[in-house]
Structures are given as C-alpha cells and as structure tokens.
Amino acid sequence: MLGQKFIATIVALAISISPALSAPGVEPGIKQRALTYAPVTTKRIFTPPSDYRKPKTLYSRTVQLEDGTLLATWENYSPEPPSVYFPIYRSTDGGSTWSEYSKVTDKVNGWGLRYQPDLFVLPKAVGKLAIGTILLAGNSIPEDLSKTKIDIYASTDGGLTWDFLSSVAEGGKAEPVNGPTPVWEPYLRVYGDDLVVYYSDQSDPAHGQKLCHKISSDGVVWGPVVNDIAYSDYARRPGMATVASSSGAGGVSKRLYIMTYENGGGNSPSGKDFPVYYRISASPLNFAEAPEHILKAGEDYLASSPTITWSSAGGENGTFIVSANSHKEIFVNTKLGDPLEWVKYDTPQSASYSRQVNVLSDPEWLLIVSAGPLAGDNYVSNSVFKLPKS
Template sequence: MHLFTLLTLLPLAAATAIPQSPPSYQQPSAPALDSVLIFDPPSNYTVPRTLYARTLLLKKTNTLLATWENYGPNNNTFPYFPIYESTDGGVNWSERTKVYDQVNGWGLRYQPFLYELEEDIGDYAAGTILLAGSSIPDDLSETQLELYASTDGGYEFTFVSHVARGGVALPNNGETPVWEPFLLTYNHELIYYYSDQRDPAHGQKLVHQVSSDLLAWGPIVDDVAYPTYDWRPGMTTVSLLPNGSYFLTYEFYGAVEEAFAVYYRLSEDPTKFDDAGDGSVIRAGDGTFPVGSPYNVWVPSGGENGTIVVSCGTEGDVWVSGDLAETWERVATPEKTSYTRSLLVEGGGGTVLIVGAGVLNGEENNVTASTIDVGGL
C-alpha cells in the first residue's frame, strides 16, 4: 500500500515446474560505498521529492541502473520514472533516460520496478530490461499497473501491456487500488506480483498474474490473503534460495508483534505462496524485528547456505540469516532509513548495494547508495 497518498491527501510453459538455480555472480569486486549521492532534487521539487528507489545490475556490462518515484515541480502533474546509471560500481551516477506514460496520459507515478529478462519470453529476448510501475492521474482517481520494455540497454522504453487496473490511489480499506509490483521469471513465464485492494473480502491482499508473452496475463492468484478483512499484507519481494525454496517477504498490518512487522513465507513454487501457511515474523536473537516496506535478497557469500538479507522502512539496519531463515541477526549499515529501500547483489556475490530515496513526506529527500560486505559479516 502507498502510505504517501494517505498522508498527502489527508496531505509456452513446461508441464512440470522446475525451480531455477540461484544466479551465478561473476562481476568484479564492488567498491565500498557510504551514502553516495545518486540524485539531489532541485528546490522546486514537490515534497516528498523522491521516494521508493529500485535498482538493477546489468551483468554483461556491470552497469547499475536506478529509478524511483520522482516528485517534480508543478505539483507533479505528469510524473515520469527517471533511469540513472553507474558504470563504476555506484561511485558516480548520471541520467540515462526518462520514462514517460505513453498510453494513458496520466504519468508514471508510483512504485517503479526494474528487471532484466533471464530468458526469452514471447518476442522479448533474454537481456530485455523491463520496467513495471503504476500509472496514476493527477487526481489519484485510478491506478493502472503497467509493463514497459527496453531492448537497447535501458536507453529507450516502450509500452508493452496493461496488467491490472484499480481505483483511487488511497491505502484505505474499501478503496480499490492496485500497486507495488515485483517481477520474477519462473517456468518460462513472467510472474507479475502486486498488492490488490479490489477484493471486497480483503482490505488488501498480495496476488500475482503470469504471462508467457508479456502481452496477455493469466488470472489473479492469491499469494497472501488473510481471513480478517482489515489485515493488510503489502510489498511483495521474492528471492530464490540455494535449496530450491522461494523466500517471500511482506509487511503485515495485523501482525501480532506490531503493525507492519515484516513477515516471510517459504515455498518450492513461487506461484503457490498461499499454500505456505500464515507466515512468520522475522525476529533477531536480540528480540528486534524489521517493520514496514521490506525488500530481500539472497547473497551467495557468508557460509554454505549463503545469506538472506532483509531491509525495512523504519531502520537503517538490515536483518540477515545464514541458515535459510531459521535464525536472524540484526546488522548495521551506512545507508539512511528510507520508506522502502532496494537491495541488490553485486561484486562477485559478496556485496549488497542498498539504495534509498527518503521517507514519507520528507522535505529533504534525495537518492543515496551504500554497500555492506556480506562475506565479512
């Protein structure tokens, strides 16, 4: 759910699914970063200026891409998703392109997500860069989850397909928006995960749809849907673990521990998280747990099981597990707290890049990047 809207207005598939292997990272060592500035908005930007950063590593060229919600001047009437690049591991950044709404005339407003196709899907070749996000008009009266694609390395994006359409962009029970996309390839199809408020039985639930050509999308499938109406899971992120399980994190308004505690589920099939039980809170040995707007990655460094790293929206720290989510430890990072931060594995698989774009209603928000060395934890 996108809490900024509330605060601002009050302010061909295989027969048997075979899990993919975790990716093999062979990139050069990544430089250590401590709050490197990616983008500092000019003074005429609208509060919160920037929010909801997401990143992608183009492995063939070792180029980093970053995007975020961009609250430009003139009250953000026709927003776009900026795409910035770094060719030196995140030390220096420059603008590569701007992606505008090409079909609705509304603007690309909320929750961008970057993804590189790992295999050919339909007419789109492996290496195609996908951009998901929500197109929303200036009055926030509708939400439309979209898919754009770039076949030239992220310099030019073109509209591909509409995925899901919803109502007013407010995170209130009874409203019907769709938002917070996340993409994953599985069983030769693209999974488009998102948060869905359209079901009258649920204030919000997590769902997905799949496509074998990026043009036509299958039926809505529940991933996390609780029986209590006002329990609101949100913000799907999924990683593949080395034992073949898929690891899903989400914020959970309704959690016993605290509103928006971060929960996880494990499944051997990333299209069947709804069969994986009610989920478990991530809790470190010291009793602390992450709260709000999570993101997770699996890192091949840190032991025979690698390391799961989970970020949240209320702490600069991350929570890590070296035993496939059995136990957790809280670890400090140099990156600032942001409403939701992206995590990205680079540098031979031992470095995690953390990128944040500020907090809700932040008057001084900007986009920054830091790293942690997971192998050295």
C-alpha cells in the same frame, strides 16, 4: 532443537521444488563480467530541485546489467505538468558515480508514471522478449489519484529507450485505506518460462487488501488473479511483497522461495505498525499454503516496506538479506530462513521507505540505494559494502 527441526522440514520441502525463480543479484542464464568493487558510503545520486513536491523522492530500485552497469530509478515528485515519470540513472563504476541516462514516461494513459517502480532484467527469453531485456513495472496514476494501473515498459538498449509492453491490472483511487479499490506495488520475476508479477490488490470486496500474482508466457497477455496472501479478516492489509530464492546449496537439492511482506493489522509484539512477516514455499506460485513467520533478530522486529534478496556468499546455504523501513540495519539469515537464525548487521546507508538491497556480480558485495522516508524532504543516495560475516 527447533532449528534442527526447521532445517529437516526445509530439506524435505525442497525435494519437490520445480524450476528456478530468478532473484535479485546475479540472474541465472546471464553471465556478468568480473568487476572490482570498492566501498561507497551514502553517495548522493540525485538532489531534487526546490520546486519538487515533498517527499520529493521515494521507493528506489536498482538492477545490474550483464556488463556491470548499474541502473537506478525511484518515485519522482516533480512539479506537474508535465506528467511525472520514472528517472533512470546509470553508474558504470560500481556505484561510485551516477548520471542521468533516460526517463520512462507514460505512453498510453496520459496520467504519468507515479508510484512504485520495479526494475528487472530478463535472465532468459520470455515469448518474444530476449534474454537481457530490461523491464520496468510501475503504477500509472493521474494527478488527482483517481485511478491506478500497473503497466510494464521494456528496454532492449540497456535502458536508453523504453517502449510500452502491457498492462497487468487496473484499480480505483490511489488511497491506502480499506474501501477504495487500487492496485499497488508490482514486483517482477521469472519462473520457468513465464513472467510473474506479484502485486497488492484492494479490488476484491472480500479483503481490504491482499497479495496476489499473475503469470504471462509472453509479457503481454496475463492470466487470472492468483491469491498469495488473503486473510479471512477483511481489515488485514498484507502488502509490499518481494520474493527471493536460494540456489539449492547446503544439502538442499532444489531451490527454496521466501516471500516477505508487511502485515498491516497483524500481530506486532514490538507495537510497530506493519510488522514484517515471511513465508517459505517449495513453489513461488503457492505461498498461500505456506506457514508464516514474523521476522525478528532476537527481540528486535522489522516493520514496514520490506525487501528481500539472496546472495550465494555467506556459507553453504548462501544468505537471505532483508531490509525494511524501520531499520538502517539489514537482517540476514544463513540457515535457509530459520525463524531463530536472523542476525542484524549495520549498514552505512540510512533507513528508507522500501529500501532495496541488490547483490552485485561479486556476491560478497551489496548495493543499497535509498530515496528517503515517507514524510521526508528527500534525496537519493547509495552505499556499496561487503556482505557482513556471521
């Protein structure tokens, strides 16, 4: 009964939904060539040298280009000097083999590009940025961790060269506890004709940490801070937001948007730190008013550093797919995010901090690149596998 009521609510909610927010996988407006994929199981992409600082690698991200090329990056704990950077590795055979392609280096601060990269391909032009432009947002932080700055770089040649585009937000010391004022964890998307950056913000004295976003019509000049999740309890630490949208299938005429996040200090029936929660909204710019749900499959609860994506495969509604640090499995939902309809499926890839699932150009196939756990002696690997069937 609850499931039927939930679907009815979602259908009503979707009536008012406006322009699409692009999500991971096949972006609206970009036509990708057909590719044939084959399973890949924990293929090593990068093994750090022995002089790297632990955890050596962390926080991996991928995108697929129009021609099928895959790009991957991660936090890279190379010895300093020189300043740390985000490596770009490339695969032209569906994730079977990878090679170093370029580096994204700090060109404006002299600090390095240290934490939390996010890769994104523009599905349409934004200002003077052409369709297909690759963007990388990341946290520029000096070696002493005294400052944080979310900067964006752009590539117009498939990821070979990168130019500084803009700064989104600045903050204080990179310390993930209440009191310091850093900014963290940028996440890029397009909504309508604008570029949106979601991020975590500790600079508001009313909140230990909150989730918010800024909007830009050109990727250069950014609007004011808009709160997405900001609890009245100062001690709460919602973080690591990612957003996915459905296509409007399954009798829902418009798109739905889901934001997943870790809820530091929130109710955790499993006892795990940073339980994963999510919200469903008619607009990706208005999660603040949406009810929140804890994410679980049966009595199995996800925790820590979630990411979400959506595939058009898996049924009339498509499939929302969530990964988190607590599990090697993925949690999938073919019922428009109904809280009672999450199902857990195994993957060939190990659990990893902020592990991203990417839907490939054939929506039946998924890519996971892992860069290891927080306290690991890590390397980077990937797996390619078919979307599990319900």
